[in-house]
Amino acid sequence: MAQVSGFQKIYNIYVTNITLFVIAVGFVFGVFVESILRIGPSQAFFLFVLGGAIFLAQKIISKNDFADQKKFYVAIFLLSMALGSLRLTVALPQNFTLESFIDKKINIEGLIVEEEDRRESQTFLTVEVGRVGKVLDEKIISEIKKSRTKILVKTAEFQRFSYGDGVLIGGTLGKPKSFETKGGGEFDYASYLEKDGILYIVGKASVEKISEGGGSSVKRILFSVKNKFIDSLRKNINEPEVSLLSGLVVGGKQSLGKEWTERFQRTGVMHIVVLSGYNITIVASSVIKFFGIFLSSAASMFIGVLAIILFAIMTGGSATVVRATIMAIIALLARYTKRRYAVTRALIIAAVLMVVHNPLIVVFDPSFQLSFMATIALVYVSPLVESKAKFITEKFHVREIVVSTIATQIFVLPLLLHMTGNFSVVALPVNLLILGFIPLTMFYGFLAGMIGIVFSAIALPFAYLAYALLFYEMKIVELFSAVPFASFSLSVFPIWLVFITYALMIYGLYVWHSRKQLKNAKL
Known part of the structure; x- marks a missing residue:
């Protein structure tokens, strides 16, 4: 041979x-x-x-x-x-079974299939329709159930709802409509909801709980653990800090309130309000280290993979978390099989798997787009920024924080301008002042929540440490958001300009990496 x-x-x-x-x-x-x-x-x-x-x-x-x-x-x-x-x-959805009920007042029986999204003045529920009004035709009822049509229900009810609850909804059925963003662009709200299988909305709805315990038993247990964790945090930490912490650690969907949301948007740090892929790394490494003490490497790796999958489900499975989960699993498999972890290949595999599962996220899921752009920035833009930042000390990971922050801020900016039309002048300094403390905040918050489920008093020291960090982070946001002209809205940043900007960025990165490889080859 x-x-x-x-x-x-x-x-x-x-x-x-x-x-x-x-x-x-x-x-x-x-x-x-x-x-x-x-x-x-x-x-x-x-x-x-x-x-x-x-x-x-x-x-x-x-x-x-x-x-x-x-x-x-x-x-x-x-x-x-x-x-x-x-x-x-x-x-694409094929069955629009409720079209004949549009703009009519109807009663709907259904099952809550996602966590409730509680805002300042209303709660959003994703409901899978089971029966509509007084429809008695078994064929129509069968078609409705088979289509598994989802609706978004907006209600001012203060009753707490959970995944798996059966509900009776009263209100006017409508279709989602596009609306104008602050920057003057148009947000395709219908397509944004369609990516999650939601085709209709019921606003100002009355909602009555009629049963419990439906849906997946695994998801019910995971969401129950998550709610107990958040309730544990609430015993020792007040609002609005606790809402920020629950979002950071377990993807809690409690609203910060309109005032604080606007402050985070003005300062360009809205991304820290939601769960990041960093949590997946922490979960995987912690579980593997713990079980690696008394189990084989294969068993600890299997448990680690299972743990991050369950954690991703518990946190709601946002695009950022799913991307990080897939890449973490690939990294674990590479480590176990003693192969080199190729981050670019892992990123490509993660993207393709996610798009195969739900192709609508490519255009209509901002979280998917921003997550991959930020990851690309960390992999390819960070080395370029670091080459210009040698003067910054490496102590306490200061250079790493500065480099990653600048790289991601620059690379996601065109996409953010297109999506929101909002340009934050203070985004870079605020991110630099906050991001370095986020991992520690999450760590103390996780300990406070987990220990607090069993022993609330013992969790107090960790809760105080988490609160101190949260207070600092939110104070920075408050101070910088009060700066005159902290942010301003641009007129529409068109998609063609986004493509041109990224084409120039990618070409510049290609030239820089090519020159770097040529220089290394000569050495």
């Missing part, structure tokens, strides 16, 4: 990585185009035919290796794009 040279191995790895990248980009781009144009299966068919024709031509006619390779990548890209287009078409 012929031996494969070292150069050939490197070349094979390079080709494999490029092919994986082309497939991933083609698939996601196909989803993106179909999300915007909504052409239907005809687009996928056209791309399949075109990609297949190029692939066959490359195999049969061409004899130029370099040209063959280019045609191969073009064919793979088009075929992957066709698959992405087809996946989006299949994912």
Whole structure:
């Protein structure tokens, strides 16, 4: 058997990585185009035919290796794009079973299938419809149940609702409508809800709990643990600090209130209010270290994977958490099999898996977009920023915090401007003053919540430490939000300008990394 040279191995790895990248980009781009144009299966068919024709031509006619390779990548890209287009078409809702009830007052029986989202003056409930009003036709009832139609219910009821509760809803059924953002752009609210399978809304609804214990028993247990954890924190920490802490640690959905929400937006730190992927890393490493004391590496890894999956479900499974969960699982498998963890490949795999599961997130989930942009910034932009920040001390991880903050702030800015139209002048200093303390805040908050479930008094020292850090972080936000012109709204930042900006950024990064590799090769 012929031996494969070292150069050939490197070349094979390079080709494999490029092919994986082309497939991933083609698939996601196909989803993106179909999300915007909504052409239907005809687009996928056209791309399949075109990609297949190029692939066959490359195999049969061409004899130029370099040209063959280019045609191969073009064919793979088009075929992957066709698959992405087809996946989006299949994912779009087909059954609009409640259309005949639009703008009518109706009674709906259903099941709460997500955690309640409690705001300052109202509560949002995601309900799967079971029965509508006085409909007696068994065929219609069967169609409604089979379609598993979801509605978003907005209610001022102060009763506490839980996942799995059966409810009777009264109100006027409507369809979500787009609205204008502060920056003057239009937010496609209907598509934003559609990505979660929600097609209708009932505003100012009356809601009565009629049963308990429905849905998944695993999710009920996890959400129950989460609620006990948050209640434990509330015993020792007051508002608004406790709402911020519950969001940081377990993805709690309690509102900070309108005033504080606006302050966080003005200072450009709204991202810290929600759970980050950092928690997944903490959960995985902590569980593996603990069980690794008395179990084999395989058993501790299995428990670690199971723990982060359950934690992701408990926290609500936002795009940020799902992305971090997939990447953490890949990292654990790489460690167990003693293979190198390739972060770029892990990021691509995470993105493709998430888009395959729910293709609507590509265009209509800001959390998905910002999460991946921030991760790309940490991997590729941070080295460039760090090369210019050698003068900053490495003590207490100061340089690491400064570099990661600047990198992510710069790279997500075009997308944020398009989404919100809000530019925070003070975002960079506020992030630098706060982000370094967030891991410690989460750590003390986690201890305070877990210990407090059993022994509230013993949890007090940890609660006080968490509160002190939260007080500092919120005071920074309060002070900087009061600065005149802390932020201002831009006129519409169009999507074409976003693409141009990112194209220039990516080209600049490519040039810098190429020069760096060339310089290292000479050394």
